[in-house]
Amino acid sequence: MMVDQAKMARLPKVDQVLAEPKVAALPGELPGRLVKQAVRAVLEELRGRLLDGEDLAPDRLELAAVAEAAVARARLMARPSLRTLVNATGVVVHTNLGRSLLARRALGRLREINQRYTNLEYDLAAGRRGSRYSHVRELLQEITGAEDALVVNNNAAAVFLCLRTLAAGREVIVSRGQLVEIGGSFRIPEVMAASGAVLREVGATNKTHLADYEKAIGSSTGLLLKVHTSNFAVVGFHQEVSLGELRTLADRYHLPLMEDLGSGVLVDLAAHGLPKEPTVQEALAAGADLVTFSGDKLLGGPQAGVVLGSAEIIAGLRGNPVNRALRIDKLTLAALEATLELYRDPAEALRAIPTLRAITMDYQALRRRATALVRRLRRLGLARLAAEAVDGESRVGGGALPLAALPTRLVRVAVQGMSPTALEAALRGGDPPVICRLEDGRLLLDVRTLLPEDPAIIAAALKKLAS
Numbered sequence: 001m002m003v004d005q006a007k008m009a010r011l012p013k014v015d016q017v018l019a020e021p022k023v024a025a026l027p028g029e030l031p032g033r034l035v036k037q038a039v040r041a042v043l044e045e046l047r048g049r050l051l052d053g054e055d056l057a058p059d060r061l062e063l064a065a066v067a068e069a070a071v072a073r074a075r076l077m078a079r080p081s082l083r084t085l086v087n088a089t090g091v092v093v094h095t096n097l098g099r100s101l102l103a104r105r106a107l108g109r110l111r112e113i114n115q116r117y118t119n120l121e122y123d124l125a126a127g128r129r130g131s132r133y134s135h136v137r138e139l140l141q142e143i144t145g146a147e148d149a150l151v152v153n154n155n156a157a158a159v160f161l162c163l164r165t166l167a168a169g170r171e172v173i174v175s176r177g178q179l180v181e182i183g184g185s186f187r188i189p190e191v192m193a194a195s196g197a198v199l200r201e202v203g204a205t206n207k208t209h210l211a212d213y214e215k216a217i218g219s220s221t222g223l224l225l226k227v228h229t230s231n232f233a234v235v236g237f238h239q240e241v242s243l244g245e246l247r248t249l250a251d252r253y254h255l256p257l258m259e260d261l262g263s264g265v266l267v268d269l270a271a272h273g274l275p276k277e278p279t280v281q282e283a284l285a286a287g288a289d290l291v292t293f294s295g296d297k298l299l300g301g302p303q304a305g306v307v308l309g310s311a312e313i314i315a316g317l318r319g320n321p322v323n324r325a326l327r328i329d330k331l332t333l334a335a336l337e338a339t340l341e342l343y344r345d346p347a348e349a350l351r352a353i354p355t356l357r358a359i360t361m362d363y364q365a366l367r368r369r370a371t372a373l374v375r376r377l378r379r380l381g382l383a384r385l386a387a388e389a390v391d392g393e394s395r396v397g398g399g400a401l402p403l404a405a406l407p408t409r410l411v412r413v414a415v416q417g418m419s420p421t422a423l424e425a426a427l428r429g430g431d432p433p434v435i436c437r438l439e440d441g442r443l444l445l446d447v448r449t450l451l452p453e454d455p456a457i458i459a460a461a462l463k464k465l466a467s
């Protein structure tokens with residue numbers, strides 16, 4: 001391998017690059033230390049490639065080119081790690097892409113509450129210390145009819161707190177068919193173990209009978225737990241014991257009964273053409289002493305965990321020192337309260353909460369969106385770019401309604417000379433990134449999860465790639 005010493009010698013020095021007008025103008029906009037780091041990184045990379053024997057074009061080693069690369073690198077380094085992107089996957093509650101988007105009302109409240117001092121833990125009537133838990137308590141009681149309510153950091157924390165308080169050192173009876181794993185390492189048996197409760201599995205994977213629960217009840221039983229099998233479904237020869245039946249058992253043996261609902265649906269989605277999903281209100285009415293659910297799944301709010309139910313049990317949760325470690329912060333509380341306010345009018349909730357709006361979106365509206373996107377892409381007039389609208393299905397995601405296939409319109413995109421895999425990666429690597437679907441070797445954009453500004457972003461990204 002030959003190292004081109006002449007080229008190596010032509011590489012500019014760090015100070016020379018820093019003195020280039022383009023680079024010298026940067027520190028006003030970016031920290032000087034970062035700019036210097038970027039220049040060093042670019043030069044090191046070029047040196048490394050020359051040492052590897054790469055035949056770099058001479059103009060890439062020139063001062064102006066190195067300066068330009070350093071500016072680009074500095075901007076890249078200064079970019080936040082947590083960024084916005086375009087979700088063209090059609091998965092509405094996409095856990096990897098941030099789950100639910102907040103309603104405008106919640107965004108406004110977030111700003112308002114975090115710019116000024118607040119009564120977060122101050123009782124204005126009494127003029128002394130108050131409780132942060134009071135802010136959404138009445139609203140949750142009003143919307144769901146629950147006797148009491150407590151909110152914590154997320155649903156995993158809610159489940160953990162309940163198990164820890166009600167059943168540490170005792171047995172919790174759960175059906176084998178409900179020992180779920182939710183994406184991102186939440187597993188019922190593991191949360192159970194961490195809480196100090198002892199898992200007592202009953203029944204078989206596909207069938208559990210009331211008698212299975214009853215046989216397992218003994219002096220060390222602390223809790224009967226039902227877990228919503230959020231992200232999968234058992235079809236065929238299958239039986240679960242209903243909450244109502246478990247209630248009779250809980251009464252007979254004086255045991256608390258809890259349901260981890262996962263998603264927290266507060267409006268009946270079956271009325272909007274979606275599969276029946278038990279609502280929070282129904283779980284409470286069927287006799288659960290406690291129900292827990294997420295704030296950022298189908299509820300459509302911020303990350304949070306909600307516990308509803310018996311005032312006596314919830315007082316115990318509130319008083320558990322562990323609760324302090326799981327507490328909800330004020331940003332979340334502000335957004336959660338504003339989101340819940342929308343549920344006072346279910347029709348308004350469906351209109352104003354982005355998650356609910358996206359999963360109940362009408363097919364004709366999706367058709368219009370897809371047609372408009374195809375038209376926009378064709379208007380670019382790029383010979384290498386092809387786009388057409390096709391039918392498909394979207395998913396709710398977030399471990400909710402696993403069987404619901406929502407009819408949607410997809411825009412199939414192809415760029416001549418680029419494989420769908422390469423196109424997917426290029427769009428993902430763009431700024432902002434566009435996350436698409438690859439299915440049967442086709443690159444697809446589901447218009448269901450696009451926001452109003454997204455078609456322009458997609459068109460600009462494709463223009464860059466297909467020009």
Ligand SMILES: *Cc1c(COP(=O)(O)O)cnc(C)c1O
Nearest residue numbers: 154155156182228230262294399
């Ligand atoms: C999603 C889910 C959880 C975890 O909720 P997070 O809010 O993500 O912590 C727990 N249980 C069930 C059944 C779920 O679906």
